[in-house]
Amino acid sequence: MRLSISEAVALGFCEKEPIKKRALTQRASFKPVPKAAVGKTVVANGVIHELCGAWLRIEDMSVTLRLPYPISANQLWRSSNDTNILSKAAKQYRKRVHAMYLPLLQAIGWKPINTPMEVRLLVQPPARQKDYSINTYPRYDVDNYSKPILDCLKSSTAGDVLFKDDRLFVREQIRFAHPVDDGCVWVSCIYLQDDWLQKKVDFDWLGGRNE
Numbered sequence: 001m002r003l004s005i006s007e008a009v010a011l012g013f014c015e016k017e018p019i020k021k022r023a024l025t026q027r028a029s030f031k032p033v034p035k036a037a038v039g040k041t042v043v044a045n046g047v048i049h050e051l052c053g054a055w056l057r058i059e060d061m062s063v064t065l066r067l068p069y070p071i072s073a074n075q076l077w078r079s080s081n082d083t084n085i086l087s088k089a090a091k092q093y094r095k096r097v098h099a100m101y102l103p104l105l106q107a108i109g110w111k112p113i114n115t116p117m118e119v120r121l122l123v124q125p126p127a128r129q130k131d132y133s134i135n136t137y138p139r140y141d142v143d144n145y146s147k148p149i150l151d152c153l154k155s156s157t158a159g160d161v162l163f164k165d166d167r168l169f170v171r172e173q174i175r176f177a178h179p180v181d182d183g184c185v186w187v188s189c190i191y192l193q194d195d196w197l198q199k200k201v202d203f204d205w206l207g208g209r210n211e
Contacts, residue, residue, distance in 0.1 A: 033104070038108060062191065064188040068097070070145060118169065118192055125138065
């Protein structure tokens with residue numbers, strides 16, 4: 001015999017609202033921050049907004065922000081009953097980023113980017129006291145940085161973040177810089193106007209002769 005939802009609730013077999021439905025509609029709730037509370041610094045090519053650790057630089061053709069040092073892409077998912085689910089570490093990192101940036105973005109009236117972009121990541125690993133060499137300094141593999149970062153910056157049930165979807169990125173560059181306390185990653189989204197569908201294979205670029 002198949003029970004209706006109301007009958008199952010009456011018998012105590014499930015909650016009043018299906019968990020999946022509630023999860024899809026749940027959004028992060030942050031106390032609205034007045035725009036006047038946001039620090040604003042005019043620089044040569046744009047403006048920098050700051051609020052409680054969040055740092056956002058907006059220019060005509062790009063936007064840059066500073067994020068906490070991320071988890072590795074290897075820590076993103078955990079397997080449960082033959083299903084991949086978002087790990088606790090991934091949820092905590094995403095929650096931390098949202099808590100930093102959603103109030104700032106909402107305060108300045110940010111509209112999520114919805115145009116093709118290039119993403120550039122500048123990674124500053126956590127500083128260590130041991131004297132490591134360039135080859136042995138502890139860090140993630142270079143391909144383990146972008147996925148955790150881009151996933152928490154795209155708009156989701158938590159709210160509108162920096163951009164609509166990570167499918168908007170058609171180029172990516174990742175570089176390392178000197179270590180700092182606790183580590184961080186600088187993320188730059190650069191708006192593109194060219195048509196990548198018409199691009200030909202550039203062997204000069206593949207050979208390192210064309211930046």
